Amino acid sequence: MDRYGSDVLAGDWRARGRKVIPQIEARKDLVVELPDGFVGAVVGIEKGNVGLEERHGRVRWFPLGGGFLVDGEPVVLTAPQKAAPGRAYTASGSRAAAPQRARVARASRILVEGRHDAELVEKVWGSDLRAEGVVVEYLEGVDHLPEVLAERRPGPDARLGVLVDHLVPGSKESRIAEKVSGPHVLVVGHPYIDVWQAVRPERLGIRAWPEVPRGVEWKHGVCEALGWPHDDQADIAAAWQRILGSVRTYTDLEPALLARVEQLIDFVTAPGH
Numbered sequence: 001m002d003r004y005g006s007d008v009l010a011g012d013w014r015a016r017g018r019k020v021i022p023q024i025e026a027r028k029d030l031v032v033e034l035p036d037g038f039v040g041a042v043v044g045i046e047k048g049n050v051g052l053e054e055r056h057g058r059v060r061w062f063p064l065g066g067g068f069l070v071d072g073e074p075v076v077l078t079a080p081q082k083a084a085p086g087r088a089y090t091a092s093g094s095r096a097a098a099p100q101r102a103r104v105a106r107a108s109r110i111l112v113e114g115r116h117d118a119e120l121v122e123k124v125w126g127s128d129l130r131a132e133g134v135v136v137e138y139l140e141g142v143d144h145l146p147e148v149l150a151e152r153r154p155g156p157d158a159r160l161g162v163l164v165d166h167l168v169p170g171s172k173e174s175r176i177a178e179k180v181s182g183p184h185v186l187v188v189g190h191p192y193i194d195v196w197q198a199v200r201p202e203r204l205g206i207r208a209w210p211e212v213p214r215g216v217e218w219k220h221g222v223c224e225a226l227g228w229p230h231d232d233q234a235d236i237a238a239a240w241q242r243i244l245g246s247v248r249t250y251t252d253l254e255p256a257l258l259a260r261v262e263q264l265i266d267f268v269t270a271p272g273h
Contacts, residue, residue, distance in 0.1 A: 024070060025080040026050045032077065033069040034062070045079050056205030057246060090127040091249045106133045107158035108268035111148065113165055114138050116240055117195045121163075124250055125261060132269050142173050145187075146180055154184040161264035164189040186267045188260045193218050196243055198257035203246040 024030070030042045032052055040052025040060065049061045062068075066076045110129075112118050118138045122129075129136060139145060142164045154160045162180075164173045167189025177187035192198055196219065197209050204226075212221030223230035223239050230236065250258055 021066065021074050021076055023076045023078050026064065026077045027080055030070070032075075033072075034067065035069070048079075050077055057203060058205065091124045092128050093250050094128055104133060105135050106268065108134065109152075109158075109160055110134060110136045110264050110268060111145070111160060111162045112136060112138050113142055113163070114140060114195075116244075117163060117165070119240075119244060120195055120198070120247065120253075121261060123244060123247055124253065125265065128265065132265070134265065134268055142176055145176055149180050149185060154182075156184060159184050159186070159268050159270075161185075161267045162187040163260060163264060165195060166191065166193050186264065188263055190254070190256045190260055192254075192256070195257070196222065196240070198254050199243050199247055200252055200254060203252045204243065 026032075026042050026045055028042055028044070031039065032042060032050075033039045038052070038054065038060070040054045042050060043053045043059060044051040045064070046061070048064055050064050051059050051061050053059045064077050064079060066074070068075050068077050110121070112121060115138055118136050121136050139148060145162065145164075149160065152158070152160060162177075162185065164177065164187060167173045167177060167187075168191050173189060177189070181187050190198055193212075201208050206226065210222055210225035212218050212225070219236050219239070220230045223235065228235070228239050228242075230239070246252065
């Protein structure tokens with residue numbers, strides 16, 4: 001028995017009594033706090049930095065490492081380890097297909113009113129549509145729909161699914177839809193004045209989309225109410241890119257739009273058509 005105890009220099013004597021700060025992988029949606037009070041959820045990792053989104057939708061970037069708090073305790077954030085291959089899903093929530101050769105586009109198409117509608121559909125459903133060989137085209141306004149249908153001559157092998165804005169009883173859009181709908185043409189729509197409203201407002205850090213007075217162009221009115229630049233079309237385009245950039249998956253969209261787009265995809269890809 002050693003009357004003097006163990007050798008004080010044995011082992012890692014420098015680490016004795018020192019608090020070990022745990023390392024945590026910066027997984028998506030992990031809520032992190034900084035000493036200055038900033039709180040955000042992890043939204044991504046880029047070039048050794050972690051992106052944290054606060055409750056108003058703004059994202060700030062910080063270097064990975066120490067200086068973070070989780071549940072009030074100091075942690076060191078590290079980049080997530082690559083997981084073993086598993087089930088992958090598209091932005092629309094469907095199972096991602098294995099890599100495959102490009103598919104020839106179907107004669108059946110999906111038509112939407114404008115460029116913004118087309119870009120939103122592409123961002124969320126693009127992977128699904130490419131896998132099915134479905135092309136999305138825009139009309140530049142629902143008023144052109146009768147002319148387009150007369151030119152396209154839809155049939156059993158060339159169905160047309162049409163997505164329109166503000167499809168509510170008594171509207172101009174509903175009257176047009178009633179005239180052109182048929183066995184090879186399906187017209188559906190959402191109740192919103194513009195597809196901008198189909199993006200959930202909390203994604204932009206607002207509680208609800210602003211009410212715009214009659215007689216005021218809706219997009220300009222929205223930008224003005226939100227304090228965004230709205231003097232010309234370039235400002236409106238920038239506002240749309242800001243809105244579109246807030247959309248990551250189908251969960252960022254209103255159900256009224258989700259159901260209608262899924263309905264159109266089913267219509268133009270139905271077996272035997």
